[in-house]
Amino acid sequence: MTIKHVAADAGVSLQTVSRVVNKETGVRPQMAERVQASIDRLGYVPSIAAQRMGGSRSYLILALNDRERTIADWRARQGTDWVDQMLLGGMLTCAEHGYRLIVELVDTHSDHIERELLGAIAALQPDGVILTPPHSGNPLIIDLLEAQDIRFVRIGSISEGPGVRLMMDDARAARIATEHLVALGHRRIGFIAGPAEYELSGWRVDGWRAAMADAGLACTDLLASGDFSHASGRAAARTLFALPEPPTAIIGSNDQMTLATLELARETGRRVPEDLSLISFDDTPIIRLAHPPLTAIVQPIAEASARAVSLIIAGLAGDPTPDAPITVAAELTVRRSTARPPASG
């Protein structure tokens, strides 16, 4: 089923069909109707490959995600849910506009990120690219996309630099979480940071530090860190618990690490929230099932990726590219893992 068949069926030229398909002006309504009838009857769908050859859109948007090297690696880390959420937000929005989202998994630690990315772009010729942490701050990737003159959106704690910035304000999110604990009366608030290769790790620590400073509290010795994995969260929690004066509250940089902290707390006889308050980051579905359900900072990943796709499509349609960063608000959802500190604290 090609455009030729439709043209023959409707008794018009190829061009006219092409115009109808692409909703261009300059086709009389009754003619458009006749052509559309043929398209529907024959079940014609234009080939993206051929469209792209002819110099038009590819109707493909590339989403760059971090890659685990193997299934076993992913198992060990117990999944991230990020891809799932990216897909949901991004794909549904793409589908609404006749686009498709292609997820490209790129290894942050790879020596030839550039080659991988260039390969994907040359092969697929996407109309736009969405960058998620930790890629959204990678200068190699950004330079390459600029050189190729490809529209891109960067999702993360990114307020400056090229491309459309979709700001998930990690510093502010950490500050809100900290302030909530301060308001409850906590004075020793521990923080488990994420890995350094994610810019957001730094921002979250900054927000925590700032809120602590504002409240006149010391941060010394209260910072631990992990790599977002369950095991690393457990190790970090162990460090904090082992302090001469352990924290009465802990903020974990993602759900896995906070859950690990909850587990270790339970195993070492600490009651949550009576003895220890916990706040998590990300709010993937898991933590609602924890006991107690965890108070968390909601990072609206699905919404952010949906927004990113919208921005790219709007840009393709000729809308001006917003120059200021667009903020995606993080919110604190209070559940049952936070309470006043124990009387002695």
Added chain:
Amino acid sequence: MTIKHVAADAGVSLQTVSRVVNKETGVRPQMAERVQASIDRLGYVPSIAAQRMGGSRSYLILALNDRERTIADWRARQGTDWVDQMLLGGMLTCAEHGYRLIVELVDTHSDHIERELLGAIAALQPDGVILTPPHSGNPLIIDLLEAQDIRFVRIGSISEGPGVRLMMDDARAARIATEHLVALGHRRIGFIAGPAEYELSGWRVDGWRAAMADAGLACTDLLASGDFSHASGRAAARTLFALPEPPTAIIGSNDQMTLATLELARETGRRVPEDLSLISFDDTPIIRLAHPPLTAIVQPIAEASARAVSLIIAGLAGDPTPDAPITVAAELTVRRSTARPPASG
């Protein structure tokens, strides 16, 4: 960067470059090396669009997944993790062979599945299609793929019919779970089935029934069902708990429903596993974090999707299509949610 640039750079004809790119025979090693050097230096990557136009592969594999209509729907169901796992297994394997996996979300309840699918195929012209439940048994989809002469793999409890069948033996899995409970001494074993539109729901029930019959136990009134959501699992558990003689063990058809059962058990003062044993299906990472960690039937989804991709690529390379279904073994992982029934039971 087109094939022309490479040919000029290496001082050879277009054909020779094409032969090297496609690893065809009839090129002397030293010549191939020279051409490859040019390709690497110029960073040339063949355009999939143009390759496809020339009648060759598209190097795209389509994975058909079930679609939630909106982000809110997905939130309500608290995610499935399926897509994540499909991606991991399928994508990593695709990447190894220079293919790409494109996830297409199709709504089971849509009236025009055929049109949606036809559109995706015509637009992308994938080299192969992977069907997951509930699409893998849909005759509309299967007929369409056969008519289009597209290679496809069906993942699920599917032993007959066209296409390569990747059999996840749900009946056997349910039987193993039931037998484990019978061996522990349980006699009242409840089962929470999945929604009817998933073929696997029926198979799992069959396996449970068969194992119960073999053990000389009655199934009457011990079957409840849900739609895989947390809420429906809770409702099903409530029904089973309300029986005159409630079960001492329950098998849930997926992790969400089993977790809901665990929650309700806790809330109604039932200890797991002392008063009630639980076995879950799927073994997504969530249930390892539950308290107690749930005994579960491991459905190796990531491995199955990896296998599916391998089968498609092997088929494209000319390997004969296996005619018998290929079994992906499910295994019981015993954790801490199963024990002997209470003495009175």
Added chain:
DNA sequence: GTTTGCATGTCCGACACTGTCATTCTGTGC
């Protein structure tokens, strides 16, 4: 010196579509 066979080059058409520009229609005003 001829034959054989492989390696390479040349040339052209096919693929499905779009963009440009030329041509044909349409309706309007006289």
Added chain:
DNA sequence: GCACAGAATGACAGTGTCGGACATGCAAAC
């Protein structure tokens, strides 16, 4: 009824790649 402007439509070339037909070059085998 005719000229004319402007819109509607068509003809044609170009896009990057592959495949086929065929010619040529070059080395080894006879």
